[in-house]
Amino acid sequence: MRNGVRKLWALAPTLTLPRFAGEGIGVAVLVAYALLYASPYGLRVLTVAGVYALAAIGFQIVFGLGGALSLAHGAFFGIGAYATGILGSQWGLGFAATFPVSLLVPLLLALLVGLPVLRLESHYFALATLGIAQVVHLLAVNSPGLTGGANGLPGVPGIVLFGWAVPRGLPLAAAVWGFVALGGLVAWRLARGHWGRALTLVRDDPLAAGTLGLDVGGLRLAAFALSAVYAGAAGALAVHTQRVVSPEVLEFPVMVSVLTIAVVGGRGRVAGAILGAVLLLHLPEWFRFLERSYLIVYGVALLATIVLAPHGLTGLLDRLFPSRPAPLPEPAAPPETAIPTGPLLRVEGLTKGFGGVRAVDGVSLTLEAATITGLIGPNGSGKTTLVNLISGLETPDGGRVMMGNSDMAGQRPDRIARAGIARTFQAVSLPEGANVLAAVAAARLERDGSIALAEAHALWALERLGAADLAAKPCAGLPAALRRRVELARALARQPAVLLLDEPAAGLTDGEKAELAGHLRAIAATGTALLVVEHDMGFLLPLAGHVLCLDQGRPLYEGPPEGVRSDPAVVAAYLGEGV
Amino acid sequence: MITLQLLVNGLALGAAYALVALGFVLVLNATAAVNFAQGDLVMAGGLLGVALAPHLPAYLPLPGLLLLPVVLVLMAGLGLVLAAAAYLPLRRRPPVAVFISTIAAGIILQNGASVLFGPEPRAAPPLLSGGTLDLGGLVVAEQSLAIIAVAALLIAGQQWLFGRTQLGRRLRATAQDPEMARACGVRVTAMILITFALGTAFAGAAGLLLANRYFVTPTAGGDLILKAYIAVTIGGWGSVPGAVAGALLIALFEVGVSSVLSYPVALGLLYATLLVILVARPQGLFGEAARRRA
CATH class of the missing domain: 3.40.50.300 (P-loop containing nucleotide triphosphate hydrolases)
Incomplete structure (x- = not known):
């Protein structure tokens, strides 16, 4: 069957589209649907999809790019929700005051627990974050004085932007999706820039990342903290949409939804988070007979994606419509570093x-x-x-x-x-998903200001070892001798x-x-x-x-x-x- | 006297947790994969007991105990399905893939159960009569003693299987080094399937044992997987006796703290303790048994 699939791929059109054509079409379809077709109920579903898209964009940063399966993401969402809910309904504060608090509280908690917890290995990290989530849930249910207990708190005010109280329906959907666009743009710029590259190396090979001058702990903590800010923002918007906050925002289904959205949409991709959220929030509408157990569909979607399409829907789209490979940079020698004698x-x-x-x-x-x-x-x-x-x-x-x-x-x-000091490893480890140029350029991330510069310097290092012709090749599948050569070039690029x-x-x-x-x-x-x-x-x-x-x-x-x-x-x- | 009664209750709870943790650690050792669905499998075993109970002939004296073999067999079958759907296709992928696939399996089980049974708590029939015994002034629920006895028998059976039989040797070889076992002619995939069946059957048995006194709801899996995980972590990641000891320890902690304060406080303290242990002593209280596989 594998072979059949491969043949199908070979038959797929090798048509290359202009950059961002897919994203442009997607946005146009979404806007057209919201303006022309959506019923009030449809707009509500779309609004909630926006909330989950924002949460999933944050999850892409910590899980997709950073590789840390944080099961506390739902807790950060819930804490952001409760911050807005308590301040809005009990203290009578407005959006301008509650929204920043909803970003800040999850951020502070993430920084506090992140320091010790991020040192743990993958499964321990997942467990520890799940433990945090359960503790937060227990606290919310068992402190009725603060949180309203199991019943929650009603009477949360709506969003007020620059003195304008955003009404329900189209304006609310537009406001929520405005936040999604803003958050998505920031995350996208971070992901494809310097920081995102460093973070993916930390995900794929933390040992090598450290020896290439990258602060593994600092990068992970920053990713964890930033993801908490996104989750908190999404939680706040969720409460403004529902006008009630209850322990539901802290329960496991929120976490499950975000994880499913990220994996089905495509790990590490902002577009994947948005596509996944729109799709999965509308799935229960198509499986009405399941009523509140729509999560069965999520479970099946999650399992099917992880087994059949590990790169998610955006990964499938990439294979159907491959983007043009970026042209190689001109090699450039990095500034000389004076090595003392003796x-x-x-x-x-x-x-x-x-x-x-x-x-x-x-x-x-x-x-x-x-x-x-x-x-x-x-x-x-x-x-x-x-x-x-x-x-x-x-x-x-x-x-x-x-x-x-x-x-x-x-x-x-x-x-x-x-x-x-630079080093190579006895068992060569190169990030399998990257091409040779990107793998070598990782060594320059700590010093060079831009990826273009890092890649120019990386090409210089490859040239010195007579391996410049490998630059565009994927690391996966390189024969052993060439892998050693690439790894040596990476060490050499550190000068x-x-x-x-x-x-x-x-x-x-x-x-x-x-x-x-x-x-x-x-x-x-x-x-x-x-x-x-x-x-x-x-x-x-x-x-x-x-x-x-x-x-x-x-x-x-x-x-x-x-x-x-x-x-x-x-x-x-x-x-x-x-x- | 109260202390003794609490001790018996704690031991009974711990015996059931031990089955959960044992199933978890057997699969972990054989596959190096974390089975996140283990808690939901316990829940499934409990609800299976609830569903089968009405079919028991009313005139037979030992209702619950008769269900045990049926639950074991059906759950073992479910374990095979789980392995085939969520583990075997992902063997060559990074461990996080199996983590997510078993989370997905857990979601399906949990929500499937809530469609079939509804969200309210259910109780399975007691193993024996459901009465109490008076042991020289110490009043003990028969069910508690039955749980301890059944769990002890199952664990002893597992020890005998792994320690004394040819199949057990092959299972242990697979757990220790799958590549080497394959080179020695062990059918590794078959051994992994058997381990999944065994681990799931133990989860199911634990579900049946717990579902009488503690009831069972479709969402019960989340806390159970955390407890199994905690037991395995404090017992030393990968250690079989450690998992059993860890399970007994957390059950005694839970029963003890619940009696003085309350169950939510006990649970909160348990998770907080877990975080402290993870941070201060990630190798567990008794040292880490599982090597890192390159």
């Missing part, structure tokens, strides 16, 4: 234990500018752990990592990366003073290894200090000026490469003989 990185007595095992035990080494140092040792001798400790992916138990005069030991990976390479020649043919050796020599010639972890002595020993051999976390040999093969301790460690 010792660049001094590691002193670095130690790390896992449980009872001393993975790295008192290792010291110095990387001089414009040199290549080889790091060898049997499997499990602590080579990768040492690289992880220097690049900040693991926290050392003791010892120092000196860059110039500052000790980087135990610092966050992005701080270490900003200090001038590092110190470059740590974890088995860069693994899986390469002899010809490719010779080519790689040439590239590494050229990189060293620019002043960069290289540390190369490698098993292939035929590749490494001619390349390195200096070699360090580890065994069970301890330095076994340090000196010129010529002495390695004849050192009895090294031979014993590799062959397992008694010395």
